[in-house]
Each structure stands twice: as C-alpha cells, then as structure tokens.
Amino acid sequence: MLSITVGMEMLRINWIILTLVLCLSLVFAADAADLDLTVVYDNNPYDERLETRWGFSCLLEGPERTIIFDVGGEGSVLLRNMEKLKIDPNAIDLVVLSHIHGDHIGGLPTFLKENPDVTVYMPRSFPMRIKEGVLGVGARVIEVRGPTEICKDVYSTGELGDLLKEESLVVKISKGLVVITGCAHPGIVRTVKEAKGMLKTDIYLALGGFHLGGMSSQRIEEIVNKIKGEGVKKVAPCHCSGDLARKVFKVVYGENCVLTGVGKRIKIEEAFK
Numbered sequence: 001m002l003s004i005t006v007g008m009e010m011l012r013i014n015w016i017i018l019t020l021v022l023c024l025s026l027v028f029a030a031d032a033a034d035l036d037l038t039v040v041y042d043n044n045p046y047d048e049r050l051e052t053r054w055g056f057s058c059l060l061e062g063p064e065r066t067i068i069f070d071v072g073g074e075g076s077v078l079l080r081n082m083e084k085l086k087i088d089p090n091a092i093d094l095v096v097l098s099h100i101h102g103d104h105i106g107g108l109p110t111f112l113k114e115n116p117d118v119t120v121y122m123p124r125s126f127p128m129r130i131k132e133g134v135l136g137v138g139a140r141v142i143e144v145r146g147p148t149e150i151c152k153d154v155y156s157t158g159e160l161g162d163l164l165k166e167e168s169l170v171v172k173i174s175k176g177l178v179v180i181t182g183c184a185h186p187g188i189v190r191t192v193k194e195a196k197g198m199l200k201t202d203i204y205l206a207l208g209g210f211h212l213g214g215m216s217s218q219r220i221e222e223i224v225n226k227i228k229g230e231g232v233k234k235v236a237p238c239h240c241s242g243d244l245a246r247k248v249f250k251v252v253y254g255e256n257c258v259l260t261g262v263g264k265r266i267k268i269e270e271a272f273k
C-alpha cells in the first residue's frame, strides 16, 4: 500500500516538473524573435507579381516596433506591392527616411493617407515643408542629427555626408549588426565603418542601395574588398548598387551575397534573444 502511495506521489512530482519545463521552454521560445526584412520597393525585379520602379523601401518586422525604411518614389506602387505581399500598412509603427531624394520619400503622402498614426524619423536637415506636411496629417516627426536609438536594438547612424545628408538604419541582432542603406551617398564603406564604430559590433549583413552604379570595375573591386576587409559577413546589394557591382559582390562573396530585388524576403531566425 505504502509503495503504491509513494509511486503515485513520484508520478505527480514528475508531472509537475514536466509541466514546469514545458512552460519555461515556451517562455524562452517566445523571447527569441526573428528579424524579417522585406524589400517592398526596388528597381531590381525579384517577385514577378510586384511592380519595379526606381527607388527603395524595406520593411522590418521583428523588433519591438514594425518599421518601414524609405517609402519609394510612388506611393500607389508601394501600397500595391504591400497588398500583394499581404503587408498591412496600418501595422507599421515607424517610418525612417534615409535622405531627401524623391525615389526614397516620394511615396510618403500616399502612405500617410493610409496610415497617419506613425512616427516619422528624418534627417534634421530636411526642409520645413516636409516636416510640416507630416505633422499636418497628424503623424509625429523626430529629427535625427547624431546617432539615435529608434527602439530597442534599432538605431540610426545619424546624418552622415557633407552636402547631402543621409541616415542609415542599424539593427543589433544576435549575429552582429544589420545595416540598411537607402542610397549610401556618404559612401557605403564609410556607412559600414560608422555603424560598426557606433555600436562596437561587427556587421552581419549590409542591405540596400550602395551607390556604385557607373563606376569602373577596378574602383568597384576596391570598394567590395574594403567592405569585406571591414568584416561584413553578408551583403544584399540592390537599388542603386548597379549591375556591375552586384556581379562583383557575387564573385567576391559567393553564397554570402544575396541578390535582392522587389519582394525579396530575408528572414534571420532568433535574431533577438
């Protein structure tokens, strides 16, 4: 009789331990979030259902806020691409604008008509009329000058460049940094160095427009090797990177170069732990 009671008791304790382990593993699993990057606007084709136009926009899902970095040139194209990708513009919390060029900010009025409940980060040097336009529809404006924390693990490099100011987005993940550039007018090598220096962390992935179109192959090779020399592990050149530079990146980086275009999704698992 005693042994049956002890046996039952052991079973109960085992059951409690098992339940506890299951609960804990669920809590930790929920903590580790992925980073999902989706190029929603680009001049390079990828997903055949989507429209290509000169410009750039990339959606970031996974950080504590959902962010759209740049909004392309034509808002209607941006929204149509998002619809085909089943992305709800109203799920976006923050808009980050890299620089003043129309192929990166032209889609803003149309986007804000769809979702005015956002905070828009922009270089402080942007003209007053743009800031007033954003405030006028009820959205919030944050002017960025130096390195800035946008939300947990997401930063802006701050305004870089001399005449034309540009900010890039930097996400700190378990594997290192993800740097996303609009056009990289201040120079892709400089942008990469600034991001590394800002967070004292190596770069896992650089994605976006690297602005190497029209350069000689010798100059491109120099720049690609400098990026590699900075320890950037993976690259995803698109937008204004140029066809020749994309080819050189592919040769130098091999499978660590992801040729990116509109609709390309890059999922980094357990990016945030």
Ligand SMILES: [Zn+2]
Binding pocket: 099, 101, 183, 185
């Ligand atoms: Zn530009």
Ligand SMILES: [Zn+2]
Binding pocket: 055, 056, 101, 103, 104, 182, 183, 209, 239, 240
């Ligand atoms: Zn551009």
